[in-house]
Amino acid sequence: MRKLFIKELTKANKKKNIYLIINDLGFNVIEPFKDKFPDRIFNAGVSEQNMMGMAAGIASEKCNVFVYSIANFSTFRCAEQIRNDIDYHNLPVTIVSVGSGLGYGNLGYTHHALQDYALMRCFSNMIIMSPGNNNELVSIINYIRKNPQPSYLRLDKNDQIDKKFKKIKVEPGKIIKLVNGNSKKIILTTGNVQNLALKIRNKKFKNHSVYSMPIWGMKYKIKFRNLIKKFDEIITVEDHLHDGGFGSWIKECLVNTNIKTKIKSKFIKDSVINKVGSSDYLLNKYGPK
Amino acid sequence: MNKNIRNIRSNILNLSFKAKSSHIGSCLSIVEILVALYFNVLKKNDRFILSKGHAALALYCTLYEKKFISLKNLNSFGSNKTTLMNHVSHKVKGVEFSTGSLGHGLPISVGKALKFKTNKERNRVFVVISDGEINEGTTWESLMFASHHKLENLTIIIDYNKIQSMDFVDKVISIEPLKSKLLSFGCNVHEVNGHNIKSLKKILKKKNKNKPKVIIAHTTKGKGISFMENNNLWHYKNPNKNELDVGLKEINNRYA
Numbered sequence: 001m002r003k004l005f006i007k008e009l010t011k012a013n014k015k016k017n018i019y020l021i022i023n024d025l026g027f028n029v030i031e032p033f034k035d036k037f038p039d040r041i042f043n044a045g046v047s048e049q050n051m052m053g054m055a056a057g058i059a060s061e062k063c064n065v066f067v068y069s070i071a072n073f074s075t076f077r078c079a080e081q082i083r084n085d086i087d088y089h090n091l092p093v094t095i096v097s098v099g100s101g102l103g104y105g106n107l108g109y110t111h112h113a114l115q116d117y118a119l120m121r122c123f124s125n126m127i128i129m130s131p132g133n134n135n136e137l138v139s140i141i142n143y144i145r146k147n148p149q150p151s152y153l154r155l156d157k158n159d160q161i162d163k164k165f166k167k168i169k170v171e172p173g174k175i176i177k178l179v180n181g182n183s184k185k186i187i188l189t190t191g192n193v194q195n196l197a198l199k200i201r202n203k204k205f206k207n208h209s210v211y212s213m214p215i216w217g218m219k220y221k222i223k224f225r226n227l228i229k230k231f232d233e234i235i236t237v238e239d240h241l242h243d244g245g246f247g248s249w250i251k252e253c254l255v256n257t258n259i260k261t262k263i264k265s266k267f268i269k270d271s272v273i274n275k276v277g278s279s280d281y282l283l284n285k286y287g288p289k
Numbered sequence: 290m291n292k293n294i295r296n297i298r299s300n301i302l303n304l305s306f307k308a309k310s311s312h313i314g315s316c317l318s319i320v321e322i323l324v325a326l327y328f329n330v331l332k333k334n335d336r337f338i339l340s341k342g343h344a345a346l347a348l349y350c351t352l353y354e355k356k357f358i359s360l361k362n363l364n365s366f367g368s369n370k371t372t373l374m375n376h377v378s379h380k381v382k383g384v385e386f387s388t389g390s391l392g393h394g395l396p397i398s399v400g401k402a403l404k405f406k407t408n409k410e411r412n413r414v415f416v417v418i419s420d421g422e423i424n425e426g427t428t429w430e431s432l433m434f435a436s437h438h439k440l441e442n443l444t445i446i447i448d449y450n451k452i453q454s455m456d457f458v459d460k461v462i463s464i465e466p467l468k469s470k471l472l473s474f475g476c477n478v479h480e481v482n483g484h485n486i487k488s489l490k491k492i493l494k495k496k497n498k499n500k501p502k503v504i505i506a507h508t509t510k511g512k513g514i515s516f517m518e519n520n521n522l523w524h525y526k527n528p529n530k531n532e533l534d535v536g537l538k539e540i541n542n543r544y545a
Contacts, residue, residue, distance in 0.1 A: 058400040081393065
């Protein structure tokens with residue numbers, strides 16, 4: 001998804017009001033943007049806090065800023081800059097994190113993004129954008145270009161090639177059907193585990209429909225309630241811990257309501273992962289089943 | 290100019306008393322810096338960030354002197370429902386950016402300066418940081434970036450009042466030799482008496498090339514009121530009625 005993201009961003013930067021800030025990362029990925037807009041890309045070096053504050057500073061001067069890094073660096077390391085500088089001021093900075101979930105499996109626990117939703121979704125203005133396929137990613141970039149705001153874009157490390165490009169439209173709180181089935185019982189997934197969600201369906205819930213939800217966040221909880229109540233059962237699937245994750249978000253949407261929809265959640269095992277392995281291996285061992 | 294300085298210091302004292310707020314010493318040390326900037330240096334398109342956000346009251350009193358905010362608004366400081374909180378808020382007219390946690394204002398300023406430079410805009414960025422902020426890693430991250438990118442449109446003023454929250458800076462974590470540290474990070478460095486308007490003006494207006502400008506402003510915490518000067522009790526305490534009266538009298542005499 002990384003290369004597709006850069007390709008789409010390069011295409012979108014017609015008015016040159018986009019800045020791309022990188023964290024000394026992105027070798028063999030960011031070059032197309034750099035070649036086309038050499039004065040709109042800056043390497044902040046290995047300094048996440050300055051990078052995030054600087055991004056807010058640029059954004060405060062009527063520019064849209066994309067900060068590109070690996071998920072663990074661009075979240076917890078500079079959490080206060082995200083809170084005070086970006087979210088508090090409601091500035092159009094998109095934090096682009098590569099290596100969602102266990103994407104950097106064999107780099108070890110320091111590089112796993114298992115708590116990033118928990119952090120990013122507790123900011124009032126921040127939206128989570130977690131595409132599950134290339135179609136969703138293209139639509140997300142289109143959405144954020146038209147609606148610049150504090151946002152967290154969580155990308156899969158791998159550059160998967162979809163067989164066929166299909167134009168879709170994503171919006172906050174909107175769900176997108178992936179597989180037809182029971183209209184009242186659904187599997188709902190966000191981010192890079194669509195294939196896993198489909199596997200779970202085929203193995204255990206053959207009649208359920210499967211939906212994806214690429215954009216969500218604190219400010220859409222009330223809107224989403226109305227959608228949830230249409231279903232009898234929702235099974236959430238994500239590559240994140242349960243605590244502070246997508247499934248928890250759905251459950252929080254229902255707090256203090258009389259909505260009877262049954263929510264079940266599938267997530268990454270809630271413990272520190274000390275073993276190394278490929279992302280597929282780790283996902284198979286510790287991921288949703 | 291004395292009139293502005295007198296009014297700002299008196300208002301800081303009066304409002305700290307009324308709102309029972311802390312950080313008087315930190316506010317009093319930057320009054321001349323703010324007056325020099327707002328009354329002599331800042332132009333329409335320039336940006337000013339107060340990174341030591343706990344000195345918000347000094348900024349609000351200066352904005353009142355410059356007629357950005359009304360007396361009614363200023364007098365709401367620290368009360369219920371107001372946006373004039375104890376740390377700088379961008380919800381107050383004339384304030385560029387909210388701060389409060391140290392080490393944030395400089396990265397923000399670097400971002401703004403970078404944007405202006407990239408777009409060949411002539412806007413300048415001024416930021417006041419505290420000596421305590423020198424402890425923050427972001428200060429040095431930002432300095433490295435700013436000097437690497439030759440952000441000559443950026444002026445950093447260090448309010449070197451020598452006292453941080455708990456004790457004298459020298460006793461907490463010494464930041465000396467400050468000037469040579471800043472020089473080695475690639476900045477144009479100047480030292481000035483931070484309470485001398487004439488010197489401040491001269492250094493602030495001095496042409497700057499190829500590097501960010503850093504001004505080490507030697508100041509006195511609690512400046513203007515004898516019993517508050519150089520005493521970190523006034524990082525926390527607010528004045529009682531007697532201290533208010535004595536303080537106001539001293540300010541009126543000193544800045545007549």
